[in-house]
Amino acid sequence: MNKIFLVIPLSLGLCLGLAACGSKPVQPDWKSNASGSLKSFSQAYLKGDSGAAESEFTRARVEMASTGRPDLVAHAELYRCATRVASLEYDDCPGFLALAQDATVNERAYANYLAGHWQGLDAALLPEQHRAIVQGKGGIGAIADPLSQLVAAGVLMKAGRMSPADIHVATETASLQGWRRPLLMWLGVALKRASEAGDSAQAARLQRRIDLALLTK
Numbered sequence: 001m002n003k004i005f006l007v008i009p010l011s012l013g014l015c016l017g018l019a020a021c022g023s024k025p026v027q028p029d030w031k032s033n034a035s036g037s038l039k040s041f042s043q044a045y046l047k048g049d050s051g052a053a054e055s056e057f058t059r060a061r062v063e064m065a066s067t068g069r070p071d072l073v074a075h076a077e078l079y080r081c082a083t084r085v086a087s088l089e090y091d092d093c094p095g096f097l098a099l100a101q102d103a104t105v106n107e108r109a110y111a112n113y114l115a116g117h118w119q120g121l122d123a124a125l126l127p128e129q130h131r132a133i134v135q136g137k138g139g140i141g142a143i144a145d146p147l148s149q150l151v152a153a154g155v156l157m158k159a160g161r162m163s164p165a166d167i168h169v170a171t172e173t174a175s176l177q178g179w180r181r182p183l184l185m186w187l188g189v190a191l192k193r194a195s196e197a198g199d200s201a202q203a204a205r206l207q208r209r210i211d212l213a214l215l216t217k
Contacts, residue, residue: 046179086150
């Protein structure tokens with residue numbers, strides 16, 4: 001996920017002495033718990049394990065809600081929405097919308113980006129890797145982070161701006177990560193294009209990849 005939102009670092013080690021522990025603030029448990037659960041949520045969701053994904057997301061949301069800060073829960077909801085967009089699954093992000101008034105201006109801008117509401121959108125408010133997408137200055141191949149790349153691909157697909165080259169990049173990124181859910185979606189997109197173009201050999205290759213990925217479900 002992009003870097004502009006809440007950073008919830010994991011502990012790098014245990015305090016080995018009282019003096020060392022007293023030299024820096026102790027991180028609240030909810031931060032590491034929420035961070036771990038959100039990461040586990042995205043991995044489970046992208047791999048196609050909906051049950052595990054829902055459980056992990058619920059844990060993360062409960063941890064954030066324990067602070068009484070709706071902006072943190074809004075972050076979790078936006079993270080879930082972006083993960084769905086990466087898998088070509090679209091909705092109006094109702095969990096985030098219910099909390100949008102308490103979200104940061106950057107998160108509201110990112111929500112508009114995901115929804116395809118780019119009219120008047122200030123690209124400077126977006127994570128750096130997504131600014132060029134809105135400005136039409138580059139493809140998704142320039143985005144290094146795999147999840148952010150697939151989020152951008154999903155946004156472009158929704159906007160009808162996805163190029164054949166970007167479809168290939170998104171497909172192979174999902175394949176390399178072992179993310180079955182978006183892989184099947186992007187293979188389906190590529191299969192439809194090959195069939196419409198009358199490329200039966202390519203369509204057959206894509207169908208074999210789909211069949212293989214489905215066997216692991």
